[in-house]
Structures are given as C-alpha cells and as structure tokens.
Amino acid sequence: MNIAVCIKQVPDTAEVRIDPKTNTMVREGVPAIVNPDDLHAVEAAVRLKERFGGRVTILTMGPPQADKSLRRALSLGADDAVLISDKAFAAADTFATTYVLALAVNKLQAERGPVDLVFCGKQALDGDTGQVGPGLARRLGLPVLSYVTGIRSVDPAGREIVVERKLDGWREVLQSRLPALITVGKELNEVRYASLPDMLRAAEYRLVTWTAADLGADPNSVGLRGSPTKVSRSFTPPSRRGGVRLIPGGDTDPRRAAAALADVLMAHGVIGGRGEDSPARAATTVRVG
Amino acid sequence: MPRDVNPADFRGVWVYIEHRDGIAAEVSWELLGAGRGLADSLGVELAGVVLGHQVEPLAAEAFAYGADKVYLVDDPLLAEFRVEAHARAFTRLIETYRPEIVLMGATPCGRELSGTVATAVAAGLTADTTELAVNPENRLLEATRPTFGGKLLATIVCERWRPQMATVRPGVMPRPEPQFRRGGSVVRASLDLSEADLVTRVLERIREPGRADALEKAEVVVAGGRGLGDKRNFALLHELAEVLGGAVAATRAAVDAGWISRDHQVGQTGKTVRPRLYFAIGISGAIQHVVGMQQSGLIVAVNNDASAPIFEVADFGIVGDLFRVVPALTEEFRNRLRGAVGSASSGTGPVGERSDGGGG
Ligand SMILES: Cc1cc2nc3c(=O)[nH]c(=O)nc-3n(C[C@H](O)[C@H](O)[C@H](O)COP(=O)(O)OP(=O)(O)OC[C@H]3O[C@@H](n4cnc5c(N)ncnc54)[C@H](O)[C@@H]3O)c2cc1C
Ligand SMILES: Nc1ncnc2c1ncn2[C@@H]1O[C@H](COP(=O)(O)O)[C@@H](O)[C@H]1O
Numbered sequence: 001m002n003i004a005v006c007i008k009q010v011p012d013t014a015e016v017r018i019d020p021k022t023n024t025m026v027r028e029g030v031p032a033i034v035n036p037d038d039l040h041a042v043e044a045a046v047r048l049k050e051r052f053g054g055r056v057t058i059l060t061m062g063p064p065q066a067d068k069s070l071r072r073a074l075s076l077g078a079d080d081a082v083l084i085s086d087k088a089f090a091a092a093d094t095f096a097t098t099y100v101l102a103l104a105v106n107k108l109q110a111e112r113g114p115v116d117l118v119f120c121g122k123q124a125l126d127g128d129t130g131q132v133g134p135g136l137a138r139r140l141g142l143p144v145l146s147y148v149t150g151i152r153s154v155d156p157a158g159r160e161i162v163v164e165r166k167l168d169g170w171r172e173v174l175q176s177r178l179p180a181l182i183t184v185g186k187e188l189n190e191v192r193y194a195s196l197p198d199m200l201r202a203a204e205y206r207l208v209t210w211t212a213a214d215l216g217a218d219p220n221s222v223g224l225r226g227s228p229t230k231v232s233r234s235f236t237p238p239s240r241r242g243g244v245r246l247i248p249g250g251d252t253d254p255r256r257a258a259a260a261l262a263d264v265l266m267a268h269g270v271i272g273g274r275g276e277d278s279p280a281r282a283a284t285t286v287r288v289g
Numbered sequence: 290m291p292r293d294v295n296p297a298d299f300r301g302v303w304v305y306i307e308h309r310d311g312i313a314a315e316v317s318w319e320l321l322g323a324g325r326g327l328a329d330s331l332g333v334e335l336a337g338v339v340l341g342h343q344v345e346p347l348a349a350e351a352f353a354y355g356a357d358k359v360y361l362v363d364d365p366l367l368a369e370f371r372v373e374a375h376a377r378a379f380t381r382l383i384e385t386y387r388p389e390i391v392l393m394g395a396t397p398c399g400r401e402l403s404g405t406v407a408t409a410v411a412a413g414l415t416a417d418t419t420e421l422a423v424n425p426e427n428r429l430l431e432a433t434r435p436t437f438g439g440k441l442l443a444t445i446v447c448e449r450w451r452p453q454m455a456t457v458r459p460g461v462m463p464r465p466e467p468q469f470r471r472g473g474s475v476v477r478a479s480l481d482l483s484e485a486d487l488v489t490r491v492l493e494r495i496r497e498p499g500r501a502d503a504l505e506k507a508e509v510v511v512a513g514g515r516g517l518g519d520k521r522n523f524a525l526l527h528e529l530a531e532v533l534g535g536a537v538a539a540t541r542a543a544v545d546a547g548w549i550s551r552d553h554q555v556g557q558t559g560k561t562v563r564p565r566l567y568f569a570i571g572i573s574g575a576i577q578h579v580v581g582m583q584q585s586g587l588i589v590a591v592n593n594d595a596s597a598p599i600f601e602v603a604d605f606g607i608v609g610d611l612f613r614v615v616p617a618l619t620e621e622f623r624n625r626l627r628g629a630v631g632s633a634s635s636g637t638g639p640v641g642e643r644s645d646g647g648g649g
Contacts, residue, residue: 013438025437094416098408126437128557129416134372134404143373143488146401162492167370167397169552170309173493228413228450232431234443237580244590244600250609257607258617261589262625264605270566270587271509271533271622 001054001156002112003045004105005078005119006136007038009062009069010126018236034069037121037185039076044151044188045119046077052156055079055112059104061089061097067207074202075194081205082108086212088223094127096226098135103215105140116156118181122147133183143176146183154178296428299389299451302328303360305379305402306337306351307394309370311344315464315505316394318354320457322465324392325355327423327430334358336388340378342368348475353467357474360386364480369491370398376405378480383410385478388452390430392421395456407454413447414454419461419561430455438557439580460505460561461584497552504553509535510564512555512582513543516571516592516611520548525612526570529619532626538562540578556581571611574599591615 012033017026045056058073060066061084070081084104092100109115118140123130130146137144150164152173159178164171166187194202212222220226247264249257265271304324307314321337328335336358337351348359362378379402383391391406393399395417407414419442420433430453433444447453504510511530513523523537530537537553544554555562557577567585571592572578579602582588590603591614600606607614 011437013440016437016440018437018440025441094404094414095408095411127416128436129404129414130400131404131407131414131416134401135408138376138405138408144401144405145489147397165397166497168314169497171493171495171497172491175490175492177488228411228447229415229445230448231443232446234436234441237435237439237442244603244606246600246606246608250591250593250607250614254607254609254613254617255621257609257614258621261605261607261618262621265566265587265589266625268587271626 001048001052001116001154002114003048003054003056003117003119004108004115005038005041005045005056005058005073006101006132007042007058007060007069007073007121008035008124008127009033009060009066010035010124013125020236024234032065032068033125034072035121035124035126037123037183039073039191040186040188041119041121041182041184042073042076042078043191044182044184045117046192047189048117048151048154049079050077052154054116057082057108057112059084059101059108061085061092061100061104064209070207071202071205072194074205075199076192077198081207083207083209084215085209086217086222088212088217088219091224091227092222093227093229094129094131094135095228096222096224097132098139099221099226100212100215100217101132101136102139103217104210105136107210107215114179116178117161118142118179120181120183122183122185130183133181137181140181142179142181144181144183145174145176148182148184149187151182151188294449294451296389296449296451299387301333301336301386301388302331302390303336303338303388303392303452304351304356305391305393305399306339306347306359307396307399308339308341308344308347311341311347313347313350314394314396314459316396316399316457316459317351318464318467319459319462320392320394321351321354321356323421323457323462324390325465327390327421328357330423330425331389331428332425333389336360338379338382339363340367340375342366345475348473349469350467352471352473353469354465355471358476359473360476360478362478362480364482366480366482366484366487369494371487371489371491372398372401372405373487373489374480374482375402376409377482378478379406380409381480382478383412383452386476389428390423391452391454393454393456395458399456403454403456410452411450412452412454413445413450414456415445415447416456418445418455418457421455421457421462429453435557435580439576458561460563463563504536504538504555504560505562507536507562508565509533509568510538510555510562510566510582510585511535511568511570512538512540512572513549513570514540514572514578515542515546517543517548518571520546522612523548525615525619529568529615529622532619532622533566535564535566538582540572540575569599569603570615572599573597574602591618 120133
C-alpha cells in the first residue's frame with residue numbers, strides 16, 4: 001500500500017504567550033512540535049505498511065525548520081518525507097493549504113505511483129479547524145472518513161476499507177472504497193517509541209523540498225493571495241467580569257459556607273425552582289457585587 | 290483560482306439544520322437565532338437547509354426558530370449522514386440560490402460537511418467561531434474565534450469570495466424561544482444521485498451510552514478536576530449534581546486520568562457549555578478549560594488554593610477542601626430543595642424541565 005500522511009508543525013500552544021501590546025504570539029522560546037493528532041496518523045500509516053507492504057510518505061507544508069517534524073515522522077518508521085516550502089505559501093488559510101497539498105499528493109502519485117490512502121490529523125493545535133482533511137479529500141476527489149477511531153479492516157486487493165468513527169453521541173461503522181482520505185486523533189492508537197536505527201536513519205535522511213514552481217502552482221492560488229479568509233483583527237479576550245465574591249468559612253466551617261452560598265444562589269434564582277422564568281441562556285448578564 | 294464572483298449576486302443567510310433521524314442537533318436552533326440577527330441587519334431572508342429522508346417536519350421546526358424559508362432535499366440516499374451525498378446536495382443549493390452567508394455547527398458532521406462544501410464552491414470558511422457580527426455597509430461577516438488555545442481572539446473576514454461560511458461551536462449562541470405558529474416557505478430540490486454514485490456506506494450506527502448532549506443541555510453543571518484525586522471521588526460530584534438536577538463535567542486532566550469519559554470534558558478540546566450555574570470543583574482554571582465554560586450564567590469555584598486562576602473567572606468562591614465543602618453543599622441543597630422538588634412544574638428536577646439527571 002502506498003500511503004501519504006500530511007503532518008503539520010505547530011507551536012506547542014501550552015507554551016504560547018501573547019504579547020499584550022501587539023496581540024501577537026511571542027514565538028521566541030516556544031517549542032515547535034508535530035501536531036499531536038498527526039503523530040497518530042503516522043503511526044496508523046506505518047502499521048498498515050508493516051502489514052501490507054508499500055511505502056509511507058510524509059508531506060508537510062511549512063517553513064524550512066519543519067524538516068525537524070519530518071524527521072520525527074521518519075523516526076517512527078515512515079519511508080520518505082517531502083518538505084513543501086516556498087515563501088509564496090506563507091499565510092495560507094485552509095483553502096490555500098489544501099490547494100498546495102493536493103498538488104503535492106498528485107506530484108507524489110505521478111512520480112511514485114498511485115496512493116491508496118491519505119492520512120491527516122483530525123485537527124491542528126494552532127489552526128484548529130479540522131477543515132484541511134475534508135478540503136483536501138474534495139480536491140483529490142477522494143471520499144473523506146473523518147474522526148476515525150478504529151480501522152476494522154483493509155483490503156488492498158478488493159479496494160475496500162472499513163473504519164469506525166465517533167460522532168456526537170454515535171459510533172458509526174463506515175465502509176469505503178480505496179483510495180480514501182482518513183482523519184484521525186489520539187483515540188486511534190498508541191504512538192510507538194522510535195527505535196535507534198530509525199532515529200539514525202531519520203537524522204541522515206536526505207529530504208526533498210518542493211517549491212511552488214516544482215508543483216506548478218498558480219501564484220494567485222497560494223499563500224495569502226489564494227486565501228479567502230483574512231484576519232481583520234486580533235485581541236486578547238476580555239476578562240469575564242469584575243471579581244469573585246468569596247464566601248467565608250470554607251476552611252473553618254464548610255456547613256456555614258454552604259448555607260451562605262445556597263442563600264446567594266437562591267437569591268439569584270439559579271436554583272430552587274424559579275428556573276422557567278429566567279432561561280439560563282439569557283443569564284450571562286447577571287453581575288454580582 | 291479565486292473565482293471572480295460578484296458579491297452582489299449573493300443574498301441571504303443560510304443555516305444548516307443538522308439532525309439525526311429527524312431529530313435536530315440543538316446547535317441548529319442556536320444558529321437560527323444567530324442567523325436571524327444577521328439576516329435582519331442585512332435586510333435579507335433567513336433560510337434553513339434540511340437534508341435527509343422523511344425530514345419534512347424539521348421545516349416547521351425551523352420556521353418556529355426563526356427561518357423564513359427552508360431548502361429541503363428529501364431523498365433516501367440522505368437517510369444516513371454520508372458527506373459525499375450531503376455535500377453534493379448542499380453544493381448544488383449554493384450554486385443555484387447563492388446565499389451570502391452559510392452557518393453550520395462546529396460538530397463532527399458540520400466540520401466534515403463545511404470543509405467539503407467550502408472547498409467545492411470556493412468559499413471562505415472560518416472554523417469554530419464563538420461570535421458573529423455583520424457590517425451592514427460592506428455586508429461582511431465578522432466571525433470571531435479563539436486561537437492559540439483561547440489566548441487570543443481573531444476576527445476573520447472574507448472580502449471577495451462568496452459565500453462567507455462559518456462553523457459555530459455548539460452551546461455558544463443562545464437558543465431562541467420557538468414560536469410554533471410562525472410559518473415560512475419550503476423550496477424543494479432533488480438530489481440527482483444514485484446509490485451507484487456513492488462510495489461510502491454506513492454499515493452500523495450505535496448510540497453511545499449516556500446521552501452526549503445531556504451536558505450541553507444541562508442548566509446546572511458540576512465539574513471536577515484533578516483536585517478530586519481519584520475516580521471514586523467523582524461520586525461526590527454525582528451526588529451534588531443529582532440534588533441540583535444537573536450534569537457532571539470534568540477537565541481534561543480528570544479525563545486523561547481516566548476518571549470520567551471524554552464526552553464529559555469541557556474546554557478547548559472538549560465541549561462548550563453555558564448552563565445557568567457552573568460549579569468548578571478542584572479545577573485550577575487553565576485557559577483551555579475556561580474557554581469552554583466562561584459563558585455560564587454564574588460560576589462557583591471550590592478550591593483549596595486561594596490563588597488558583599479559577600477565582601478570576603468565578604462569581605462566587607469558596608476557598609477550602611473540596612472533600613469537606615462538597616458534601617456540605619450537597620446536604621445544604623438537599624435540605625433546601627426538598628420542598629421545591631415537589632412543586633417544580635415539570636417534576637424532572639428542581640431547576641426546570643431542561644435539566645438532566647446525573648451525567649452517566
Ligand atoms: C492544546 C490543549 C488543549 C487543552 N484542552 C483542554 C480542555 O478542553 N479542557 C480542559 O479542562 N483542559 C484542557 N487542557 C488542559 C489544561 O491546560 C489544564 O491542564 C487542565 O484544565 C487542568 O485541569 P485541572 O484544573 O483539573 O487540574 P490542575 O490544574 O492540576 O488543578 C487542580 C486544582 O485542584 C485544586 N485542589 C487540589 N486538591 C484540592 C482539594 N482537596 N480541595 C479543593 N481543591 C483542590 C488545586 O488547588 C488545583 O487548583 C488543554 C491543554 C492543551 C495544551
Ligand atoms: N501545512 C500543512 N501541511 C501538511 N498538513 C497539514 C497542514 N495543515 C494542516 N495539515 C493537516 O490537516 C490536519 C487538520 O488541520 P486543520 O484543518 O488546520 O485543523 C492536520 O492535522 C494535518 O494532518
């Protein structure tokens with residue numbers, strides 16, 4: 001089986017700070033990681049390759065430093081990796097991103113034969129849209145199976161795959177034709193530890209870079225120019241409200257604190273049967289103190 | 290690649306009425322509420338888009354929640370949510386009727402569908418928005434969404450491409466009060482597809498135990514975090530929730546520890562809730578958690594660390610050991626509400642008919 005996996009290098013959002021003056025991300029010192037869901041996509045692809053043979057190729061569109069992420073994926077057992085990088089790609093939204101990724105998958109197929117499966121993460125930590133998978137599938141003319149939590153069976157000869165996925169409140173078993181595009185998250189598998197030989201191979205691997213020209217990309221369809229959406233402003237969230245009212249006695253006399261809290265909550269009508277006349281969803285204006 | 294469209298050719302606000310077996314997802318009605326405001330500012334119609342099989346009754350519901358019109362595609366091939374068929378139907382509608390704004394829920398199906406449709410019609414799509422506004426002069430949708438884990442909000446516009454699409458997080462917009470005597474017009478469209486054109490099949494569909502939307506609907510949410518220390522201690526929360534007719538929720542830390550299942554997680558990577566009353570118990574108040582609950586009516590925090598950031602978002606706080614405070618609260622509320630339960634009109638709980646016991 002030939003499998004392509006799209007991964008994204010993202011800033012570890014847990015570490016991100018926002019400069020309160022400029023409302024932009026402070027990049028210094030923020031570690032870049034492979035988007036967590038994407039590691040599960042790599043793992044899934046490598047497991048299929050181990051079972052059925054074939055090759056796993058990792059694709060990422062990003063700055064030159066994203067080679068680190070490609071090497072991380074190689075160390076997990078992927079065979080090849082391509083860095084898709086060009087200044088013209090900067091500031092792409094998901095529409096422009098899927099345009100470039102689709103060109104890359106097609107170039108890969110032209111050079112190395114048809115792809116049976118494309119994997120994406122279900123969403124990226126930074127963009128956090130979950131749109132790239134479905135958008136890419138649409139551009140490639142592939143069925144999209146998103147939020148896959150289990151791969152039940154794959155039949156490369158019969159060109160068929162059966163997966164499980166989770167939607168709000170439902171578990172679904174879906175059958176699809178191959179080739180297909182699958183998006184996955186951490187429910188799917190446990191990511192392995194890289195073996196020493198794989199780590200050495202990843203470190204020495206000679207990466208290929210594809211530019212806009214290599215892909216034959218239309219300059220108007222990439223980067224900022226090819227992106228329908230634009231950020232018109234960014235700002236830090238206003239803090240919720242004036243301040244907390246502390247109910248005393250939590251340490252010394254919890255029962256008294258409980259009684260005092262019950263008093264104020266009942267006075268606000270949030271408990272005690274006065275519900276119907278003040279819908280919760282209108283209650284956000286309640287201010288205290 | 291940008292198709293040269295004239296924005297003036299696109300008029301009207303559309304909302305995707307997501308449903309399963311004809312039962313609408315709550316977010317569909319929330320979006321009609323939001324869409325109503327946008328349509329009124331622009332002076333255009335608000336339409337619901339209903340795709341499915343034998344789903345005509347949803348049109349009447351959509352009118353009740355504010356739609357002027359419903360585009361209805363009713364076909365056996367749409368009985369299950371298969372994105373290839375639903376996207377085809379939706380794309381055709383957009384190409385034919387040209388709305389300027391299309392809203393969908395940021396649910397798994399809504400994300401899959403919106404990502405596919407936006408690519409097919411070359412529309413701008415803003416994901417996971419929490420605020421929508423429209424500028425009546427230039428008719429641009431201003432869609433605001435949290436980024437970098439809620440640390441920053443970004444307002445996104447789509448100047449030249451149409452339609453302007455956005456997905457909206459469930460639970461963020463208020464649900465309008467339905468007016469069941471409101472009517473509207475139904476526009477029927479056909480799906481010219483046959484089973485042979487489709488390559489995916491739903492082999493099985495199983496309801497997950499525990500109603501997934503109970504949490505979003507609950508009027509009282511009792512949420513616990515790492516401070517609970519152990520799976521068994523969640524019983525304390527279940528007791529309090531039961532007395533209040535509420536649902537139990539958790540932080541990601543508690544979910545990751547295996548104390549409660551993931552569909553109870555509130556926050557950036559979990560659910561957004563907006564109950565009348567939110568208890569944050571043994572929760573530090575990390576921004577990724579707060580973004581999922583900050584729109585609650587009242588927030589009560591119980592934490593033994595007076596400097597925990599949760600006290601910056603809470604309305605009321607009790608500094609103390611949750612293992613002493615929570616049982617005291619349960620007992621206090623139980624005593625007070627003993628009389629009220631009998632007199633509550635719906636009889637399903639002391640806080641009104643939309644509450645949901647326990648949390649499974
Ligand atoms: C990309 C990303 C996405 C995330 N998404 C989410 C999300 O969707 N939802 C979410 O919740 N988190 C999310 N997180 C994690 C988040 O950053 C925090 O780690 C998490 O919310 C902390 O959970 P907690 O408050 O339960 O635990 P802690 O931060 O460990 O807080 C526990 C609190 O309990 C208090 N406590 C301890 N013992 C007691 C006691 N006996 N009595 C009273 N109080 C006590 C402590 O003082 C402390 O304040 C995300 C993180 C990342 C990086
Ligand atoms: N620049 C990129 N390069 C390669 N893959 C990407 C890129 N951006 C997004 N993806 C893939 O699309 C998934 C979803 O991203 P998003 O739609 O931004 O949430 C990610 O988990 C990746 O698998």
